[in-house]
Amino acid sequence: MRYAQAKLRGKLITNLSDLYKVYRDDYRGNAEALTTFLTEGVGIKRHFASSIASALLDLAEARSELAGEDGGDASSGGGEGGSQERMVTLAVEGNISAGKAGSKSTFLNVLSHEDTCLHDILKVVQEPVQQWQEYRCRDIEGNEKMENVLEKFYSDPDRYAYSFQHYVLLSRVREDIKSRARDGKQLRVLERSIFSDRQVFVRAMHKEGKMADFEVSVYNQIFDDHLNNDLQLIPDGFVYLRARPDVCLQRLKRRSRSEEASIPLDYLRMLHENHEDWLHEQSVSAEALVQDPLAHAEVLKPASDEYVRHVLQSNPDFKTEVLPNSEWRLATLQHVPEEIRGQVLLLSGAPELPQLKNRLALVMDHDQDVDIDNDADARAEYANKIRAFYDFVRQWKHEEEREQEEQQQLQQLLQALGRAGGNGGQLASL
Structure with a gap:
């Protein structure tokens, strides 16, 4: 499986969450289409690609059974939220x-x-x-x-x-x-x-x-x-x-x-x-992160192909945590509200x-x-900035909680598949 791992990381797929996202978003749950991508687009041998796609299909079905076919993600709506939402x-x-x-x-x-x-x-x-x-x-x-x-x-x-x-x-x-x-x-x-x-x-x-x-x-x-x-x-x-x-x-x-x-x-x-x-x-400014994400790849998004190759060559015992899947952060920072643009930092x-x-x-x-x-204008300017920052932090917080929940669900489902003796073992080393 090390061969398959290296090939996947070369395509910026560094962990199970990355791979599941590709399967769900790009291939709409089509295991055969994913197998073709893994074989022709990534370069993984077909028997490995077929095993991975089959395991992801099992994973998706198990997840649907736990969440309900049309349950959706309660945290993704961005509305006012339920009664459990913290201030x-x-x-x-x-x-x-x-x-x-x-x-x-x-x-x-x-x-x-x-x-x-x-x-x-x-x-x-x-x-x-x-x-x-x-x-x-x-x-x-x-x-x-x-x-x-x-x-x-x-x-x-x-x-x-x-x-x-x-x-x-x-x-x-x-x-x-x-x-x-x-x-x-x-x-x-x-x-x-x-x-x-x-x-x-x-x-x-x-x-x-x-x-x-x-x-x-x-x-x-x-x-x-x-x-x-x-x-x-x-x-x-x-x-x-x-x-x-x-x-x-x-x-x-x-x-x-x-x-x-x-x-x-x-x-x-x-x-x-x-x-x-x-x-x-x-800290670093939101603008700098958007303009130069490579310098902060470990915080914001999967790194470039060159950086992945460098990590793989210099770290034989590479851990997937080096490049966490946090691309939503970069996407969010590209839309800092106009009222506070140029004033937001990421610690x-x-x-x-x-x-x-x-x-x-x-x-x-x-x-x-x-x-x-x-000075009513000054009052309004101060309050509008804090309101814009509140809305931005609230959106950020929703995305963080959604990411954490998804990671927990994926790990739980993977463990369940492994206990069931299915294809989960093929994914366990990702």
Whole structure:
């Protein structure tokens, strides 16, 4: 079967899903026509080609029996979806005082304004700052008291950096879980996610020596445990409000939050660099991916013939996972809505956070303040961009879920065929 594998990969058919798609879409379930293609078009010997086509016929029939002859794909319609559809969750990320929330003219207030296109579908989850400012605890004698954890962190970060970051993580997780009830809303917008804590703020404390190596390792272990136990903590997309550090400092002084009075410009610059590294450097624009898909073939679509030959020659024990079948991503990125064209990034996922791979991010420059009371055009522009991004992420999410479901079904059916002693064994090595 190695001979057949090599021939198929030469035609960009790298796994069972690819082959089934060819059989279903190009040959309409005609096993004889597929056999001819595999023999004459691919170059596989006829007895192998006939076995493969026969196995795919069995696979298609078994799939029809499980799904119902005319059952269709419930996730492919692109409509409003059933009652089981989760809300789309976007996390708004940005520097301290980038303009996310906290004053009348900030980004989340713009989105929530009653005359925007988002008002009826939007649920906003703001940072639990009050919990950080009013933490109830007990002294050694059991007397209850209130502590301002945020103030303690800023006044003595060497002592309290780890305690603060750990509590921020716990409080975000708690608020995330509490806010998942749909309440008739289709879009949930978080003011920051747990990922900015790890990728931006904990990294800053580590760089400055405010958190020791072992403290960061403990934090990361706790973070990973939360994430592995609850994948809904991963937002469906990110909105990055990019603002210059000097602009953030001006806004910080204007909002006059007492705990932040001592924040220096250098600290804001470090946070800005960490945001850029996470949400900009570890990503690639949708336009670049469409123009140069070969450079990112492992993310977007099966590679070119030349790349396949290179992989086969340099990796004798080639695994099909090297070239996953994700061509729908490229097709989707070719149709980024006009309102946000040139602003959408595809995250590559840091090595320590592979869960963020292929998540979408919208970059919005946010150096200018918006007067939401008097500037209706600016309100509408902001809201329309987020609405367009929401629709785009929703479409992306549907395609991902459909792909995952199809892969699971194919594997289950293949295992069933193998147990039944049919032709499934001919496909097992693909």
